[in-house]
Amino acid sequence: MLRLEKRPAPSRFWLWAAPIVAVLCTMVAGGLMFAALGKNPIEALRTIFWEPLFGELAWYFRGQLLLKAGPLVLIAIGLAMGYRAGIWNIGAEGQYIIGAVVGASVGLAFYPAEHWFIFPLAILAGALGGMTWGLIPAILRVKFRTNEILVSLMLVYVAQTILAMAALGFLRNPEGNNFPGSRNLSQYPATANPELISGTGLHWGVVTALIVVLLGWLILSRHRFGFEIRLAGQAPRAARFAGVNPDRMVLICLGLSGALAGLAGIFEVTGPSGIISPDFNVGYGFTAIIVAFLGRLHPVGILLAGLLMALTYIGGEYAATNLGLPSAAVQAFQGMLLFFLLALDVFGNYRLRFGSGRAV
Amino acid sequence: MSDLLRIEGLGKTYPGVVANADVSFAIRPGEIHALLGENGAGKSTLVKMIYGLVRPDTGRMTLHAQAYAPTEPRAARASGVAMVFQHFNLFEALTVAENVALGMENPPPMKTLSARIAQVSGDYGLPLDPARRVGDLSAGERQRVEIIRCLLQSPRLLIMDEPTSVLTPQEVAILFATLRKLAAEGVSILYISHKLEEIRSLCDGATILRRGRVVASCTPRDKTAGELAEMMVGSALSAPARQPGAKGDVALEVAGLSLASPIAFGTALKDIRFAVRKGEVLGIAGVAGNGQDELLLALSGELRTAPGMVRIGGKDAGALRPTQRRALGLVAAPEERLGHAAAPDMTLTENALLSGALRRGLLGRGGFLRWGQAKDFASEIIASFDVRTPGPGAAARSLSGGNLQKFVVGRELLQSPSVVVVNQPTWGVDASAAASIRQALLDRAAQGAAVVVISQDLDELLEISDSFAALNGGRLSAPRPAQGLTVEEIGLMMGGAHGMEVAHASA
Incomplete structure (x- = not known):
């Protein structure tokens, strides 16, 4: 008989082994899925994981890697802070959209003026927009004890409606021949967020993400606020005993993760995407949830997980065009990663025992 | 007289811990037998083995001169062994009678059961109303629910785990009267405690455990509390030393403290006032x-x-x-x-x-x-x-x-x-x-x-x-x-x- 036995202390080995084993399990299960779809599994996995890094077109894909990883990491760090405190922001996608719309609105309000302060102002507005969207579920939870998971998720759909309104209405490009979509912010010099070093994919958003990784690590390991976050998540009553104000914690965590998601949104719309269009969002806010857990809610882990997840995005797209793999298969592949990770996390606190025996 | 329960060489080992080793003792019918020991001495594991919750690694038990090896508490109850736990297993939202019914294999109709509860509670001096909701009962009354649940099964051996830790002295007196009455009717009682005076006044025999082993057995009435403590701990304990110093100014003052409880089935504080000096x-x-x-x-x-209810060092600390x-x-x-x-x-x-x-x-x-x-x-x-x-x-x-x-x-x-x-x-x-x-x-x-x-x-x-x-x-x-x-x-x-x-x- 198999049974699980609680460990006296959480295993440090499994903390970091679980994501690695989860990636391997995903490759095996994903390979089986690709085989069932009639594709050569080895070739599919090679296309996803190998080609973008070392294949013929690697010179192009490697730059894409940072472009995709930047927003994922930025959002995931904010989410991880909340998740560690037991505050579940599922609506980063909405905060990302609102950040982009508000930031773009502020930036385009100056069109066609040229001032140095327009770009920083737009970035700030994006962060504030995302923060506001994140604070809605926070305030509702603090005032009315609503569930922040539901409220933040529902606000994603509200945000998508606002995005459509912006793209078709108040932000529509007056010179765009009535096509939906705003002016291109990356072609408006005052708001452009270009590659800083050509071909690397490094733009201001990626730089911000790297700084946030460093700050996040510093806060979680060295600062009182990080300690309070971990305490609130692990032992809420002990946190209250220690003097942590749970309501304040909800406001800060949701506000912070909203602001970071908003930053990711405004950096995206001023850079790689350029245009506020109805299909502007591509799911970074949801994928960042996987990134946060895959990275063990640890800033450095999130950086690595963000790069890995960016790789599956790029490789998945490449496999879709090259091998005709349906894009849903690639999404299922990413979902498997989270599934295996959560399953393997059991081993962090429990160990597997063979044979019978009675627990007392 | 032949023994009701005889335990020979019972042992149980958990990974890294010997909970019990070579434990032997016997209980006569109608005897109140104390199991005495510090926390971690192995009392709980031992009674769990008797009650069928834990299977022993070594040794054997005989009940009524027949081999006794319960595999689950239901088997123990069928053999006439009942147990009152230190922590109650009761549903607060249900009534006394409903809680008792939940613990029975084939509960009779509620009306019959209520009548039997009232009768047993009268017979044994354990006042209890079958229709009351358990959430409204005091700890002492909750314990009576557990005891009556056991008594309805007409047990031959009643195990009581630290029963007085939640009782007032008057409630303890009621409980002891009940236990003596049961013993007089021939029910054996295995009484687990580390309270020495209680054991001296109540119990006929005592087995003392230390680190999972029997270190002594005695007739508690013949020993002083000090001697019992020494057997239990293995060394003499010194009472804390006190230096009655001069008392200073008031350091903590509570005045008119009233507060609703944030805990479900909690107790609201009502007009509490006291002052403690340095x-x-x-x-x-x-x-x-x-x-x-x-x-x-x-x-x-x-x-x-509210302001003024709690003052620390003279400063209002309510907020x-x-x-x-x-x-x-x-x-x-x-x-x-x-x-x-x-x-x-x-x-x-x-x-x-x-x-x-x-x-x-x-x-x-x-x-x-x-x-x-x-x-x-x-x-x-x-x-x-x-x-x-x-x-x-x-x-x-x-x-x-x-x-x-x-x-x-x-x-x-x-x-x-x-x-x-x-x-x-x-x-x-x-x-x-x-x-x-x-x-x-x-x-x-x-x-x-x-x-x-x-x-x-x-x-x-x-x-x-x-x-x-x-x-x-x-x-x-x-x-x-x-x-x-x-x-x-x-x-x-x-x-x-x-x-x-x-x-x-x-x-």
């Missing part, structure tokens, strides 16, 4: 669930009160949060160690930081943590309070209850507090650790702190308190000097025998 120890007695948890939360700052109250010199140690006083998965260093950050200067500029100093603080607690652990890097949950309690009390006392509030400081702690915790509390008082000890252990309170009060239904009796108080007076302060009035009214 150097004074106030003992607050009471049966669990009479407002102890709420009082601690209101004093520690986890619950805030202050725990950190701000610590700044004024008040420290607190809640009853529940894991999850409230300490975070289970965090290291001792992190747990030292949990409440010691402010007063021990573990915070640097801009709110950054001084991990080095936090580790030193944790090591200091471990050394000063003899906490048995591999080191400050160990997770709190890896410590035994007693060791974690020493760590928690030590963490608070080493912050040079001016006011100390502790709830159940020695609950589940072995005798020598309990003695050192009490000594530390007295030492802190001698150094000029006002100390409030909330406890259910009357002996403990009488040993260390200067003044004494009791919580009953969220109200606090007026504090009185502890010297010269009799157990009867204390019992009345604790509310006498809960539920007696109700039973008389319905009788």
Whole structure:
């Protein structure tokens, strides 16, 4: 008989082994899925994981890697802070959209003026927009004890409606021949967020993400606020005993993760995407949830997980065009990663025992 | 006379721990037999084997001269063995009769059952109304539900695990009368306790366990409490030393404290008032669930009160949060160690930081943590309070209850507090650790702190308190000097025998 036995202390080995084993399990299960779809599994996995890094077109894909990883990491760090405190922001996608719309609105309000302060102002507005969207579920939870998971998720759909309104209405490009979509912010010099070093994919958003990784690590390991976050998540009553104000914690965590998601949104719309269009969002806010857990809610882990997840995005797209793999298969592949990770996390606190025996 | 239950060479080993080794003793019909030992001496494992919850590794048992090896509690009950646990297994939202029915294999119709409950409760002097909701009952009444549930099965052997820990002295007297009546009818009782005077007055024989082994058996009436304690602990215990110093100014004042409980089925605090002076120890007695948890939360700052209800060092602290109250010199140690006083998965260093950050200067500029100093603080607690652990890097949950309690009390006392509030400081702690915790509390008082000890252990309170009060239904009796108080007076302060009035009214 198999049974699980609680460990006296959480295993440090499994903390970091679980994501690695989860990636391997995903490759095996994903390979089986690709085989069932009639594709050569080895070739599919090679296309996803190998080609973008070392294949013929690697010179192009490697730059894409940072472009995709930047927003994922930025959002995931904010989410991880909340998740560690037991505050579940599922609506980063909405905060990302609102950040982009508000930031773009502020930036385009100056069109066609040229001032140095327009770009920083737009970035700030994006962060504030995302923060506001994140604070809605926070305030509702603090005032009315609503569930922040539901409220933040529902606000994603509200945000998508606002995005459509912006793209078709108040932000529509007056010179765009009535096509939906705003002016291109990356072609408006005052708001452009270009590659800083050509071909690397490094733009201001990626730089911000790297700084946030460093700050996040510093806060979680060295600062009182990080300690309070971990305490609130692990032992809420002990946190209250220690003097942590749970309501304040909800406001800060949701506000912070909203602001970071908003930053990711405004950096995206001023850079790689350029245009506020109805299909502007591509799911970074949801994928960042996987990134946060895959990275063990640890800033450095999130950086690595963000790069890995960016790789599956790029490789998945490449496999879709090259091998005709349906894009849903690639999404299922990413979902498997989270599934295996959560399953393997059991081993962090429990160990597997063979044979019978009675627990007392 | 032949023995009812005979146990020979019983043993049980868990990975790394020998819970019981070569335990042998016998119980005669109608005998009240005590199982005496400290926490962790192996009493619980032994009775769990008798009740079929744990299977022994070695040894055998005979019941009624027949081999007895229950594989589950149902088999034990079928053989006539019943058990009343220390922690009750009752549903608060259901009535007494419904709870009793849930514990039976084939419950009779509710009307018949209620009549039988009323009859048994009358026969054995255990007043209880079958129609009342368990959530509204006192701890003593809840225990009666458990006992009556057992008695309805007409047991031959009744196991009682620490039955008096939640009772007032008057309720203890009622329980003992019931147990003696049962014994006179030929029911054997296995009585587990570490309270020596109770065992001396109640039990016919005693088996004393230490570290899982039988170290002695005796007739408790022939021994003094001191001799029993020595057999139980293995060495002589010294009573805490007290230096009756001069009492200073009032350090903690509570006036008209009324507060709704944040806990489901909790007890609201009603107009509580007391004052504790520097150097004074106030003992607050009471049966669990009479407002102890709420009082601690209101004093520690986890619950805030209207202005003027709590004053620390003369300053109004009603609206202050725990950190701000610590700044004024008040420290607190809640009853529940894991999850409230300490975070289970965090290291001792992190747990030292949990409440010691402010007063021990573990915070640097801009709110950054001084991990080095936090580790030193944790090591200091471990050394000063003899906490048995591999080191400050160990997770709190890896410590035994007693060791974690020493760590928690030590963490608070080493912050040079001016006011100390502790709830159940020695609950589940072995005798020598309990003695050192009490000594530390007295030492802190001698150094000029006002100390409030909330406890259910009357002996403990009488040993260390200067003044004494009791919580009953969220109200606090007026504090009185502890010297010269009799157990009867204390019992009345604790509310006498809960539920007696109700039973008389319905009788």
